[in-house]
Amino acid sequence: MGKTVRAHTNIALIKYWGKKDALLRLPLMSSLSMTLDRFYTETKVTDSAENRFYLDGIEQKGKNAQRVFSYLSLLQQKFGVSGNLQVESSNHVPTSAGLASSSSAFAALAAAFCDHYEIRVDQRELSRLARLGSGSACRSVYGGFVVWKKGNDHESSFAYPLDHQMDLQLLAIELNQQPKKLPSTNGMKQAQTSPLFNTWLERNQTELEQMIRAIEQDDFTSLGQLAELNANEMHAINLSAQPGFTYFEPATIKAIKLVEQLRKNGIECYYTIDAGPNVKVMTRLKNVKEIINQFVSVFDNVKIVNASFGPGLTYLD
Ligand code: DP6
Numbered sequence: 148m149g150k151t152v153r154a155h156t157n158i159a160l161i162k163y164w165g166k167k168d169a170l171l172r173l174p175l176m177s178s179l180s181m182t183l184d185r186f187y188t189e190t191k192v193t194d195s196a197e198n199r200f201y202l203d204g205i206e207q208k209g210k211n212a213q214r215v216f217s218y219l220s221l222l223q224q225k226f227g228v229s230g231n232l233q234v235e236s237s238n239h240v241p242t243s244a245g246l247a248s249s250s251s252a253f254a255a256l257a258a259a260f261c262d263h264y265e266i267r268v269d270q271r272e273l274s275r276l277a278r279l280g281s282g283s284a285c286r287s288v289y290g291g292f293v294v295w296k297k298g299n300d301h302e303s304s305f306a307y308p309l310d311h312q313m314d315l316q317l318l319a320i321e322l323n324q325q326p327k328k329l330p331s332t333n334g335m336k337q338a339q340t341s342p343l344f345n346t347w348l349e350r351n352q353t354e355l356e357q358m359i360r361a362i363e364q365d366d367f368t369s370l371g372q373l374a375e376l377n378a379n380e381m382h383a384i385n386l387s388a389q390p391g392f393t394y395f396e397p398a399t400i401k402a403i404k405l406v407e408q409l410r411k412n413g414i415e416c417y418y419t420i421d422a423g424p425n426v427k428v429m430t431r432l433k434n435v436k437e438i439i440n441q442f443v444s445v446f447d448n449v450k451i452v453n454a455s456f457g458p459g460l461t462y463l464d
Contacts, residue, residue, distance in 0.1 A: 161377050219234070274307075293307070317456070318439065322398040322399065340385045347381070358373050
């Protein structure tokens with residue numbers, strides 16, 4: 148019987164936002180992320196009379212379940228195996244609230260699937276398989292800082308870890324608990340209609356190289372400035388798409404202004420924002436308490452989780 152696999156979610160500092168091939172989820176750009184310790188998904192795959200998908204003990208029907216079953220059938224075809232499967236997942240991530248739970252979900256599912264069928268693949272191949280479920284999932288195979296090299300086909304598009312860590316804390320600020328309105332898959336497709344989209348692509352390699360250099364040199368200031376710029380570029384192409392759209396809510400802008408104010412007051416921190424209204428703040432350990440206090444005093448009912456580096460895939464039993 149297959150093992151339960153835990154995969155941690157990741158937050159992109161250089162973002163994946165645009166596909167070259169929707170079926171293979173080949174990206175138009177390389178990306179770089181940090182795997183997070185506090186958010187993860189655990190998944191087990193077993194044989195079953197019918198295909199079933201349970202999330203946190205509740206059987207899922209509709210779109211969520213369909214995405215899981217079509218992914219499993221893609222993997223079954225790929226490896227020449229068959230049979231109905233039961234997937235049991237538990238999610239320790241605020242689902243769809245802007246922290247990409249699909250990253251941990253499909254990394255855990257790819258690994259649990261291979262474990263169930265005793266298919267032996269290395270981590271690089273697992274990252275390719277996870278990518279087929281959700282692009283960002285390929286980076287959750289590894290811990291720490293991870294690069295997803297865009298490549299140009301299934302074989303050459305995979306993630307690999309960077310051998311560097313630094314004093315970097317990620318405060319996930321939950322301002323809004325509504326599930327995101329526009330899934331990433333649709334948002335990034337729409338973004339490609341922006342007249343700024345080509346500039347976004349042209350800048351990718353330079354920004355990736357600058358980010359890797361900042362990490363290697365333990366240069367938190369450059370890392371934060373670049374991550375913030377990259378996130379703002381992503382949201383600028385959303386705003387300038389045709390028709391334009393945004394994931395920002397009023398509270399998102401208020402949080403951005405608070406981060407700017409904290410910086411003016413000498414508390415070094417930077418923000419990044421994904422496909423949702425919530426904001427993640429990057430800082431050093433010494434500033435965590437002060438930043439949490441400030442957010443709690445400015446926002447009602449804000450939930451804040453202090454995360455740092457998490458591991459790659461873990462096999463639990
Ligand atoms: C903004 O990986 O969720 O979080 O491949 O369509 O499933 P699909 O998209 P997904 O997109 C993540 C987008 C992002 C940036 C990132 O994680 O790089």
